[in-house]
Amino acid sequence: MEKRVLSATKEIEVRFSEVDSMGIVWHGSYAKFFEDAREEFGRKYNLGYLRIFGEGFYAPLVKLDFNYKKPLVYGDRLAVEVEYIPTEAAKICFSYRVYAGEGEQRSLMATGSSMQVFLDKNYQLVWGNPEFYEAWKQEWKVFEE
């Protein structure tokens, strides 16, 4: 049975305002980097915020976690790799790897994961997979682990 790894990479430049008074990228800024990566994935596989909203849903986060391995500093150019983690449930799960540097200097700076659920326009939790999401999972041949 075919199981595909769906992933995308978003390249990001650190903004001056994202660096804190310790001279490193403030830990909370990584939420924006992960979101940029999610939206890059969304553009690539047609599963971004605007698509989901257009189908009649919101997809807020219910879980988010970060592991900060090495600090990012101003001037760093990041590559955030995001991978879709398949699930049967009505959830969207991703894992993230943040790299800085090129070639031999390429280094893993942080990792993390996130989980989203579906709410309808009345903010009610959607328990079963939305039709468009079922179709999406089938289209991209994503099978549960």
Next chain:
Amino acid sequence: MEKRVLSATKEIEVRFSEVDSMGIVWHGSYAKFFEDAREEFGRKYNLGYLRIFGEGFYAPLVKLDFNYKKPLVYGDRLAVEVEYIPTEAAKICFSYRVYAGEGEQRSLMATGSSMQVFLDKNYQLVWGNPEFYEAWKQEWKVFEE
């Protein structure tokens, strides 16, 4: 003719994440301080975002300016004084003064001003004063300069 000065003061603590790598509060953070002060004014005089939204309007900013006189640092407790600047037009204008320190150490750190207009729920500019705003101006005896 009676002309009243409508004003409010919002006390704010600087957050660690608002301090930049120069060790001072990042200039863009002041937009949040001004907005907090606007909303404090809104609570005091019943003209906050939620009231305006409830009346069927949005009140986005069309002008915003800052003069940074002395840098704010982590640990500073600010007092932002916001004063309503009367106008005949369908606009909401404020001027701001940011203070840090108490008593003899009280010091003016920054000033600024903002101007908002009214949009209806279709994001169309409202040219004349919304009824509730006319009533508000009369209620608080605000006459144009």
Next chain:
Amino acid sequence: MEKRVLSATKEIEVRFSEVDSMGIVWHGSYAKFFEDAREEFGRKYNLGYLRIFGEGFYAPLVKLDFNYKKPLVYGDRLAVEVEYIPTEAAKICFSYRVYAGEGEQRSLMATGSSMQVFLDKNYQLVWGNPEFYEAWKQEWKVFEE
């Protein structure tokens, strides 16, 4: 053997700019709420960013995670309870509980945890407990689990 629970509560008002286009507080804003709670704990027990910096260290986060149970909206007043989680290691661990509402309407909105390590001023990881931190643990009768 005496083991004390060290905790603090920070009251926070949601800022307009922290609410996203889904009408709920953007998930990344919670990093600021947790940091405000950490600093409130720091004020109460003398273990804030400024104290640590004054002792010659930085205490960046190495782990951070969030569980979002119910969405926060504009107008919500939060109470973030932060509890110190004792450890033998040269780490500072906290767990967080975010509440909104008062009395009978008080509701758990989110939880999370964080872990910090110590770096010296050259950004080198400090493997053993800094002297001031050992003294702090003893002063507050914090024993390892």
Next chain:
Amino acid sequence: MEKRVLSATKEIEVRFSEVDSMGIVWHGSYAKFFEDAREEFGRKYNLGYLRIFGEGFYAPLVKLDFNYKKPLVYGDRLAVEVEYIPTEAAKICFSYRVYAGEGEQRSLMATGSSMQVFLDKNYQLVWGNPEFYEAWKQEWKVFEE
């Protein structure tokens, strides 16, 4: 006498977290867009934050203003044009124009300006032009208006 217009353009994608609950880009986010444009100028003409810091100075903002003409929304791709405004004084002045859309749909969304001064590493105001800045002005043939 030769007077050169020094300018740069920074292309920016609106982040989901920069859109507020009115569905438009929060006005305070433009401070980041302007800063990104300043740093793009800095890369092009060697006058960015890192260069200035390397020369022994900080260049904080003392004035910043925005005129918001049309709202930006999620999905918009901006082009921020920044132009250096020459001055004899020890200041760095820029004016900004924010565009969205391509070709015939290209539209001016906002404008603004900023002014920076020089502080030495002790945060003392530098009254005369730093040597490197005099040299920079001459190198790029920037004459005062």
